[in-house]
Amino acid sequence: MTLNGWDVIRHEVLRRIRVGEWPQGTMIPSEVDLAREFGCARATVNRALRELASAGVLERRRRAGTRVAALPVRKATLDIPVIRQEVEARGQTHGFRLLAMRTDPAPVPVASRLGLPPGTPLIWLDTLHLADGQPFVHETRWLNPAVLPWTLPDFGQISANEWLVMQVSYTRGDIAFSAAASTLRESEVLGVPQGTPLFITERTTWLFDAPITLVRLAHVPGYRVQTVM
């Protein structure tokens, strides 16, 4: 392994960790030493070690050096696609129905999540996404009109999910996944018995300090979020 490629170095470091040559918590040689060993520039070693650190395998601190993470907090990357893409990736046809849309004062829980005064007028959207004509996910969304372009599209023609992703940028957002019993409305819309366990995704997005939207996605039974490590 004297020839180049930062990925070769990355794999070799991983191998040494795996076979126990560098046990968890150990300091590993400095970049300079490794560069000498591998016969490459320090920047190449740096690249390899930086990737491993961002994957949670190594912990690096200036002066303190690099150590193998003691209790490795594994990191997994999730792709958060637009719903239409998600459906089409399954080889199904995406459709949606805008069930309701109106402007309402923000209820307290919504307002507090968004950091707005209760009663702030928000647009409320209720959308059902379909995969091959069957219910796929029920989308309940609160939109803050104050941060949106003046002309909203026809949300019967383009789903809010997709329009926001394409037209509205955000600076910050968070996602939460949970499980919940279907509400009465979700049962009706998704066509499942009330109380059915549903996979729930909740997202909020922000443009600097201004909240843009809060959305709750109630997925049809059987839905899974999957990723590799």
Add this chain to the structure above:
Amino acid sequence: MTLNGWDVIRHEVLRRIRVGEWPQGTMIPSEVDLAREFGCARATVNRALRELASAGVLERRRRAGTRVAALPVRKATLDIPVIRQEVEARGQTHGFRLLAMRTDPAPVPVASRLGLPPGTPLIWLDTLHLADGQPFVHETRWLNPAVLPWTLPDFGQISANEWLVMQVSYTRGDIAFSAAASTLRESEVLGVPQGTPLFITERTTWLFDAPITLVRLAHVPGYRVQTVM
């Protein structure tokens, strides 16, 4: 913004995308051009653009150049901590009880998930994790003894979750999240009514082509997986 720092360039590119200067799907200037504009080396621009590409904001191809992602697949990074860490991060005390442990032939669904012949002897572990003495998560685990060190620890003293993370490395793994009604056993162990919606985490890990373990975590109601974008 003529002074340095790849992060400055990253933010500036993001800003131009956000204000619509570089709309979605657009080609952006080449690294050489941007380096000239920002008065820095191409490697610095490369670093900034590479980060944005790995975040899903840009799409890069040799010769074709760099374009703003048309339908940005947002990426979120999840931390997968050891359960003990997760409990302690909440300021609670972790404990666990090994409820059962035996060697059993792999049932068909387990075997097929792990790519083993049905009936392969596996170690079956049933563990309840506690937070401040209250049920927190129910862990059902199948372990492949063929790939483990000869001497297994006392799983009444150290949880399999933690021992595996500390002692056994893997080359590949996957995680899936879903929602399911609690089984009879889960109801008893977690102390919830049968049929309660539970958040389920399923993980499999592999050492090259050899399956190591398959684990199902049934989390107590109210559990959320959360992350920022």
Add this chain to the structure above:
DNA sequence: GAGTGGTCTAGACCACCTC
């Protein structure tokens, strides 16, 4: 104080792919 990682530079070669 000294050694570590973080970053940058200027230049170079290469693989790839669109033109």
Add this chain to the structure above:
DNA sequence: AGGTGGTCTAGACCACTCT
């Protein structure tokens, strides 16, 4: 065929933090 991003090099300066 030529321009693009991907990567590497050799050297440098700096920020941090451990001793």
